[in-house]
Amino acid sequence: MSQDLSLQKFGLIKRDTPRAINLDPLQTGGLLTPEAREALLEWGDGYSVCDYCGGMLDQIKTPPIFDFVHKALPAFIGMDHSRVTNGARESKFAIMHAMTSPGDWIVMDGNAHYSSIVAAQRARINVKLVPKTPAPDYKITPEAYTAAIEEVKQQSGKPPALALLTYPDGSYGNLADAKGITKVAHDFGVPIIINGAYAVGRMPFNGKDLGADFVAGSGHKSMAASGPVGVLGVNEQYASKVLQKSPTHKNKEIEFLGCTARGATIMTMIASFPSVVERTKPENWEKEVSDARWFSGQMEALGMKQLGDKPHNHDLMFFEGSVFYDISQKTDRYFLYRELKEKSIHGIKPGLTKNFKLSTLGVGREKLGFVVDTMKDIIKKYSG
Template sequence: MNLDIYKNLKRSNRELINLNPIQRGGILPVEAKKAIYEFWDGYSVCDFCSGRLDQINTPPVCKFLEDLAEFLNMDLARLTHGAREGKFVIMNSICKEGDYVVLDKNAHYTSYVAAERAKLNVAEVGYLEEYPTYKINLEGYKEVIDNLEDKNKSIGLILLTHVDGNFGNLNDAKKVGKIAKNKGIPFLLNCAYTVGRMPVDGKEVKADFIVASGHKSMAASGPIGVLAFNDEFSEKITKTSERFPIKEVEFLGCTSRGLPLITLMASFPYVVERVKKWSEEIEKTRYVVESLEEIGFKQLGVKPKEHDLVKFETPILDEIANRDKRRGYFFYDELKKRGIVGIKPGVTKEIKISVYGLEWEQVKYVVNSIREIVDKYA
């Protein structure tokens, strides 16, 4: 074994402008970075644990979960290792084997895998329009549910992806929540790309469950997720072990501990404040879309943008790549020369970007840099 490769591990692009949508919401504030120093030893969160992660008072995990539930306007909150684990906890605890989960066609792959692991079936709600918007037909939830009921199929859960990770389409959760309530079916809202970036009110949208991602959207180092739910389902979700009565079965006793939890907590005041600036983030995003469409990019997904994740078709970049000796890597190289990363190396047909959290000066620098690259090679 060559153990030297594990020495002095460094991240080469740490100081550069990062446009990767999966990372923009996970950038830590100074407060979280300082907290890492205090808790970087393994299990340091458990100095004063009496057996339950959610009952630890020092550091104030117990109070944090109460505040987190209030922040989301839900009754209770628990921690998971990610949004995907939260989905599985819900499916495993409230559904019966063979039940159907009705979900949108833009759902993350982990929504499907969680259902498969819980031995459930899946029924998709399709698009109101495919290319170029890929907008989900939210009224289609009722149609899919009616069809399943006509066939005497048992429906255990309705799942809506609040914002999908491919096109960045924001769905009207209240509309689906109303359908769920009228049908008497539990409603799960996947907020991996929304909680922590923008305001989310669980009661307002009639959600029974919310899952969120700390490392994607709540400025935590991760991996860590949030599961918020209402009292009606607390008995099933927080059921404790017969042999170890203090331990909650669905969470295998304890979930995410250490730095993922500490950074999530330390970043929480920062996150609470930054969601109040959501309208400005949308303004930045729309500026990027308008500016880049002027040079031949084409935004996919619903217009105007209502979320910071943007997917573009980029035929102009692909055309340049066909002539450049670096092929598809030319764009990545040129951006990195200008201190910008986050675009996948070698990709030029379509790209995904986000400028969430960047200052206006940085946003304009990104736009001008891309314009400059296109002008230079086109």
Template sequence: MKCAVDIEARDVEEMYINIDPIQAGGRLTAEAMKAAISFGDGYSVCDNCRNPPRLDYIRNPPIAQFHADLAAWLNMDAVRVVPGARRGFQAVASTLVEKGDPVILTGLAHYTEFMAVEAAGGIPREIPKDERNHITADAAAEKIEAVIREFSRTPPLLFVDHVDYQFGNVHDIAGIIKVAHQYDVPVLVNGAYTVGIMPIDGKALGADFVVGSGHKSMAAPAPSGLLATTNEHAERVFRTTQAKGDVTGRTFGMKEVEMMGCTLMGVTVVGMMASFPHVKERVQRWETEVAHSQAVTDALLSIEGTKVLSDYPRKHTLTRIDTRESFDKVAERHKKRGFFLASEVKKRGITGVIPGSTKVWKYNTFGLTEKQIRHVGESFIGAARDNGLNIL
């Protein structure tokens, strides 16, 4: 089937078990798929937009209620939906960071945090990871001290990834925030791999901002996400416009500057909403997801020479694996070279391993069934055995 002239219909999720590191949490639910069909048209949620004319006040579909539900779910005071987590970073950085300000992020920070800092004119400074690939509260304190010495002022913002994109490690966010607050540094928690994936309590973490990604982790279409904050910061980050036309005298009421007015006017917000009941329920099954991750990781570790670079035992479904001494040895002599691994697992109905990767790579088991998990583990072992590797 062709969607249009040149666009092949995508059937990855129908035809394969997908263990792509970034795609696992963004697969739509059946409810979101129905909503996508129903709310595909551009400004489809604006039919009943009245006064004040702003997305988060719309009552049908129940977008206003969704905003309140999101805030309660994350235990934060105020939430807005945004076009991707990165637009949440941008809104906060644009508000808190002045040109030339130092901004702290970490050695495991996602590149989009660097983009937000750069766009605001800030100067990025990283908290180093330790030898366990963790960001610790002590390292955060040291970096804050170092930045204060270097810039003779306190950084206006600190970004930290709840779970980092490189190792899928869960960091001591509450500890880092506690330290940051001792220096009066507000903290943005990047929950792109956690909001919609595992339970989060923003107040328990002490977070000033929690940012989530709809298309990465809330079973929603792209680009979507959320920015949650406390009453303390909401007034500033969600400030309404002060602009006034010098000739017409026009003012623009309740429109929020950092949101550019409204954000997700159709399929994106309704997709998030439609998946939300399922998302709330799935975070409660987090222990099962972790067990699944552990099972696949253990299957890989049973292949002689394989090492896991992420925390072990696993505490998240995103895992970084080192197969330089196993699959990469096969690649050296295989006629398909490094492409043999993706090819071997694809033959077994699995996709998401980057073609060509046999050294250090990542996979994400989130959302797979028990049976799929077993099949993924067995498939890696089968691919290894068929290519002469020892199974321990």
């Protein structure tokens, strides 16, 4: 049987998305810096950094991967040890696999990303979700963690092997009481992961200050890196388990299958790192939160409703857009995406009108004002 080797559809494929204003929560924190774009070209060839590797990726001195992984990164995330992984989900799985046995339990918030649940399933452990409060707040509380851990104890006869908190969650951008929740976990003797995929690299973050035993972060979501790439943080108490070496290949760490991110992914993360450190300084993050709150108020003045924490404390926000949904019933569900695209505004997925999320990170007040004016004009156009 002959195979179809037609090549017409392959080759350079350009993105069909406007880039003037990007509100996509998956992309705002991952937009490459100019330095990272140069690194992408410089280090894009396959296993490029392996030219410099003597057998342990994290020990490469030139380029300065060792200094990044073992010095700068743990200081940045506030943990004793760190590694660069192939994504936050890989970080979470590595922790779960190292710290649990099949049949154990993990307690995690009801706003958890699906990848946290899938990582637990892959590790063959059971998941207990901590209920969130009803709409419109969708909060996760320390008291709810207490109740969930007690339920696991009653059901299984022992506390869960792990807990996990999503900080912030990827739907509403809520920042839970991390210190209160980690204290609850520790009071039960349960080590806890903070999934900071939307925190590490976007906002001030210190895992130890929050009470985390482990941290998972995303380079391509929040550290201006070309993905998939992530970070993992672990404190000394559990380092021997998570960073365990192979008994047969003594310079290879088992949970990372010997090596993880190599080439353009880690090198773009390193290239962007000075800019990421700068944008996460408290004074810069305060400006981002101020812009997010201003934008939320403007959107609500147009008839939309922001769900989750209010006043909001993060750039990621979720809106009920009933005004747009009502218009879609008279026109078509893609009208909003089409109208925004004409104004080079990207980030609200095609077909979403009733509910949608977006991010204001790095957009700035002037461009956010343009988005608000555009939304206003769209409503006027279809409501006249």
